[in-house]
Amino acid sequence: MMRSGLEVVCASARRAKASATADKRNERRLTAAALDEVERRAEKLDVLLVVGGVGPIDLHRTSAKFGYVTSTPKVGWQNYNLAGTVRDALGVPVGFDTDVDAAALGEARWGAAQNLTDFLYLTIGTGIGGGAIINGRVLHGLVHPEMGHIRVPHDLARDPYPGACPYHGDCLEGLASGPAMQARWGKAAQDLPSDHEAWNLEANYLAHGLANWVLTLSPQRILLGGGVLRQAHLFSRIRQELVALLNGYVQATEIMRDINQYVVPPQLGGRAGVLGGLVLAQQAYSNLDRE
Amino acid sequence: MMRSGLEVVCASARRAKASATADKRNERRLTAAALDEVERRAEKLDVLLVVGGVGPIDLHRTSAKFGYVTSTPKVGWQNYNLAGTVRDALGVPVGFDTDVDAAALGEARWGAAQNLTDFLYLTIGTGIGGGAIINGRVLHGLVHPEMGHIRVPHDLARDPYPGACPYHGDCLEGLASGPAMQARWGKAAQDLPSDHEAWNLEANYLAHGLANWVLTLSPQRILLGGGVLRQAHLFSRIRQELVALLNGYVQATEIMRDINQYVVPPQLGGRAGVLGGLVLAQQAYSNLDRE
Numbered sequence: 001m002m003r004s005g006l007e008v009v010c011a012s013a014r015r016a017k018a019s020a021t022a023d024k025r026n027e028r029r030l031t032a033a034a035l036d037e038v039e040r041r042a043e044k045l046d047v048l049l050v051v052g053g054v055g056p057i058d059l060h061r062t063s064a065k066f067g068y069v070t071s072t073p074k075v076g077w078q079n080y081n082l083a084g085t086v087r088d089a090l091g092v093p094v095g096f097d098t099d100v101d102a103a104a105l106g107e108a109r110w111g112a113a114q115n116l117t118d119f120l121y122l123t124i125g126t127g128i129g130g131g132a133i134i135n136g137r138v139l140h141g142l143v144h145p146e147m148g149h150i151r152v153p154h155d156l157a158r159d160p161y162p163g164a165c166p167y168h169g170d171c172l173e174g175l176a177s178g179p180a181m182q183a184r185w186g187k188a189a190q191d192l193p194s195d196h197e198a199w200n201l202e203a204n205y206l207a208h209g210l211a212n213w214v215l216t217l218s219p220q221r222i223l224l225g226g227g228v229l230r231q232a233h234l235f236s237r238i239r240q241e242l243v244a245l246l247n248g249y250v251q252a253t254e255i256m257r258d259i260n261q262y263v264v265p266p267q268l269g270g271r272a273g274v275l276g277g278l279v280l281a282q283q284a285y286s287n288l289d290r291e
Numbered sequence: 292m293m294r295s296g297l298e299v300v301c302a303s304a305r306r307a308k309a310s311a312t313a314d315k316r317n318e319r320r321l322t323a324a325a326l327d328e329v330e331r332r333a334e335k336l337d338v339l340l341v342v343g344g345v346g347p348i349d350l351h352r353t354s355a356k357f358g359y360v361t362s363t364p365k366v367g368w369q370n371y372n373l374a375g376t377v378r379d380a381l382g383v384p385v386g387f388d389t390d391v392d393a394a395a396l397g398e399a400r401w402g403a404a405q406n407l408t409d410f411l412y413l414t415i416g417t418g419i420g421g422g423a424i425i426n427g428r429v430l431h432g433l434v435h436p437e438m439g440h441i442r443v444p445h446d447l448a449r450d451p452y453p454g455a456c457p458y459h460g461d462c463l464e465g466l467a468s469g470p471a472m473q474a475r476w477g478k479a480a481q482d483l484p485s486d487h488e489a490w491n492l493e494a495n496y497l498a499h500g501l502a503n504w505v506l507t508l509s510p511q512r513i514l515l516g517g518g519v520l521r522q523a524h525l526f527s528r529i530r531q532e533l534v535a536l537l538n539g540y541v542q543a544t545e546i547m548r549d550i551n552q553y554v555v556p557p558q559l560g561g562r563a564g565v566l567g568g569l570v571l572a573q574q575a576y577s578n579l580d581r582e
Contacts, residue, residue, distance in 0.1 A: 056542050071542040118432040130507070134425040134432070141409040141425070141509025143543050150503040151536070153444050167540045212441040216421070216507050218432025245442070249458045251347050251362040252434050 057082070059097060059140045061287075067096050093287070095280025099123075099273050100131035101138050103266070104223075106276030108133055111267035112223050120219040121266065122147070124206065125226035128173040132217055148173035152208035159184075159201055176205040178228050189228045203234060207241030210263065214242070214250060221254075225266040232265075239263050348373070350388060350431045352578075358387050384578070386571025390414075390564050391422035392429050394557070395514075397567030399424055402558035403514050411510040412557065413438070415497065416517035419464040423508055439464035443499035450475075450492055467496040469519050480519045494525060498532030501554065505533070505541060512545075516557040523556075530554050 058065040067083025083096040097105075104121035107113040113121070113133070121131045128148030132139040139145060149171045154163070163170030164180040174180060181189045185198050192198050210222060229235070239259045246255065254262050266272050349356040358374025374387040388396075395412035398404040404412070404424070412422045419439030423430040430436060440462045445454070452475040454461030455468065465471060472480045476489050483489045501513060520526070530550045537546065545553050557563050 118430075132507075134430050135428045137426045139409075139425050139509065142511045142545060143509050143541060145509050146506045146541060149506050149540055151444055151499055153442055167538045168536075208442055212503060213507060215437045215440050216423075216504060218430065218434055218436050220433045245459075247458045249440055250434060250437060254433060 056143050057096070057098070059144055067094065093281070093284035095277060095284040097138065097276075097280055098129070098131065098144050100129040101140075101144070102131075102274075102276035102280060103225075103268075103272035104131035104133055104276065105138065105279040106268050106272040106274070107223055107266050109279050110275055111272060112264050113221060116220045118217070118219050119221045119223065120213055120217055121223045121225075121272075122210075122213075123226035124176065124224065124228040125178050128177050128209070128226075130213070132219070134217070147209075147213065148177070150209060150212060152205060152212065172205060172209045176202055176209070176228075178226075181228065190230055192231075194231060194233050199231070199234060199237060202228070203237035203241050206234075207238050207245055210238065210242050211245040214246065214255070218250075221261075222263045223266045224263055225269070225272070229265065235263065235265070347434050348387070348389070350435055358385065384572070384575035386568060386575040388429065388567075388571055389420070389422065389435050391420040392431075392435070393422075393565075393567035393571060394516075394559075394563035395422035395424055395567065396429065396570040397559050397563040397565070398514055398557050400570050401566055402563060403555050404512060407511045409508070409510050410512045410514065411504055411508055412514045412516075412563075413501075413504075414517035415467065415515070415519040416469050419468050419500070419517075421504070423510070425508070438500075438504065439468070441500060441503060443496060443503065463496060463500045467493055467500070467519075469517075472519065481521055483522075485522060485524050490522070490525060490528060493519070494528035494532050497525075498529050498536055501529065501533050502536040505537065505546070509541075512552075513554045514557045515554055516560070516563070520556065526554065526556070 056070045058068045058070050060066055065079075065081075067081060067087075069077045069080045069082050071078065083094045087094045100121055100123060103123070104113070104119070107121055108116065108119070113119045116133070117136045119133050121133075123129050130145055130147030132145060132147075149165065149168055151168070151170075152172050152175070154170045154175060159175075161175070161180070161184040163174030164177060164183055165171050165174030168174055178189050181187075181192070181198060181202065185192060185196070189198075189202075206224075210224075213219065213222070224235070224238070239262075242263065243255065243259055248256065250256075268275055347361045349359045349361050351357055356370075358372060358378075360368045360371045360373050362369065374385045378385045391412055391414060394414070395404070395410070398412055399407065399410070404410045407424070408427045410424050412424075414420050421436055421438030423436060423438075440456065440459055442459070442461075443463050443466070445461045445466060450466075452466070452471070454465030455471040455474055456462050456465030459465055469480050472478075472483070472489060472493065476483060476487070480489075480493075497515075501515075504510065504513070515526070515529070530553075533554065534546065534550055539547065541547075559566055
């Protein structure tokens, strides 16, 4: 995913509801004012961060650079100890993960992925991002996934649009994100009528992504959210194309018979990330107990 | 991966070396003769199976169908209790997994993936298959991955070959497996000279697959084996194309600086599966202890 700013999201478990604020300023480290705002909102209870757009972050708890923004092209954030800055300023344990991983954790605890050990959370909006839970744990690996940037077939005869991704041109995000739809059709996704040809193309691209992830991650369910999915008719198109693409090769009743329960919207909507942050915060407190 | 038979592989930890035999007969359940052969070779110590070509298998230890071949189109194997048949015949605990998962386990213990928590084992031969270790455990998910069947861009102007996969045509396996190379160029991969145009195309397809897996699984290393990789010049081509495709988006020194140590051959060669089976056998014995 590529987004233009840093989002600082705060949640308080005590109030049992989520509140959010954002510092969208680019190229800026976390300001004292932003930290004050976090402190005020967090009520000294739980603090969580959901980071977008600042580039790769170090998620390895054993790493000396855990909690850092690492090699981002945004100079203000390069090699910046984001989690540590918050922890030192507020004196609380800090959870740290990508926005989509947090959302996946939220959906696992309270949403559409309860009782699943292996699933995929995807968001299709200003970017395309994915968080995977495998054997009950978040997949981080070497860095963290950047699923939106996989390559899928691009039929230039059908769709001459070259793609919006500054790194890859016509990767999946370059072809199927909200900005790509806007650039291709001259209209935002939410303003395109449901019978517009845009939707079959969009379903085709997203189904290619989903098929590749089904074949690679073998998820028990796929949660599909984000601004582009607000047009709900897109779900049935994607499901149909996904089943057609797999063509019976993955012989699971979940896909071949129950596809409507296999590709589903998240249940927590825009709150998934914040609620997932509460899970991260809880984990951060648990780690504290063990240390 | 699609392969034409069932392979029964036996290994004995006591003899500290691996031996293998195969029952290649299609459409046949495990014969008494094959079981006798297994028993004789296994020396009543460790028995392991590496299964290819019989279709989806149930790998969930808590499932009533654990150890079954499930919904394969090969009628002789449909709903067949493969692991149970061996266990009942021989009276030993039986490990059960896909061939590539077993190979990944072998490489993790004794080969090119020691001390890694997240990596990918790939084999490019008669089919294309992948086994992933995530957070130190095998990725099974809903069924098990079938990574070879992901879709990647196929430039029909450059490569009019329609693909060899009976399910998907020009999925990655359909475009880049050994049989696909043979069908496209009229010559087996091992017989194509190293300056043949086949190799740039092959590197391009495989690099597309690797890029998609890097972006999805974020492996710490990729082990790349199988018959097609016997032409070792293919490694440097693939590495170069992979770095070009990612185009600096995954900013890890492992990829951007140390790609030669990131995409590597397996160290155990053809013995990876058998040795991985010993790991499975050991796990089966450990599970016995706990039960």
